[in-house]
Amino acid sequence: MKNVIKEDLEPTLKRILEVASSKGIGDTKLTELLGLKTSNKPVDSWKRGNSKIYFQLLPQFSKIFGVSTDYLLGLTDNPKPYDK
Numbered sequence: 001m002k003n004v005i006k007e008d009l010e011p012t013l014k015r016i017l018e019v020a021s022s023k024g025i026g027d028t029k030l031t032e033l034l035g036l037k038t039s040n041k042p043v044d045s046w047k048r049g050n051s052k053i054y055f056q057l058l059p060q061f062s063k064i065f066g067v068s069t070d071y072l073l074g075l076t077d078n079p080k081p082y083d084k
Contacts, residue, residue, distance in 0.1 A: 011074050013046055013054055019065045019072070019079075033064050 009017070020030050027043040034057060036042050045051045054061070058069045065072075067079040 009047065010049075010052070012058075012072060013052075015072050015074055016054060016061055017043075017047075019061075019067060023065060025064075030064075034060055 020026075025033070027041075028038055031038045031042055034042075042051065042053070046054050058072055061067075061072055062069045062081065065079075066081065068076070068081045070076045071079040
């Protein structure tokens with residue numbers, strides 16, 4: 001079953017979830033990759049607007065997905081990370 005992403009989500013969270021979905025990473029797997037407790041269901045909490053801790057996790061999302069934090073924040077449509 002395909003993960004449906006609500007249109008009314010905060011733009012950064014929406015982009016994070018879209019990238020995760022495009023890479024075949026569901027909510028539980030994403031939680032595990034971030035090293036968070038799956039029993040707390042943090043992604044569900046973010047989707048309900050109960051927490052915005054995902055902003056603190058932007059560097060981890062960037063590394064997991066191989067995209068720039070600017071892309072996740074919606075500052076660019078170019079997902080490539082910057083060259084060092």
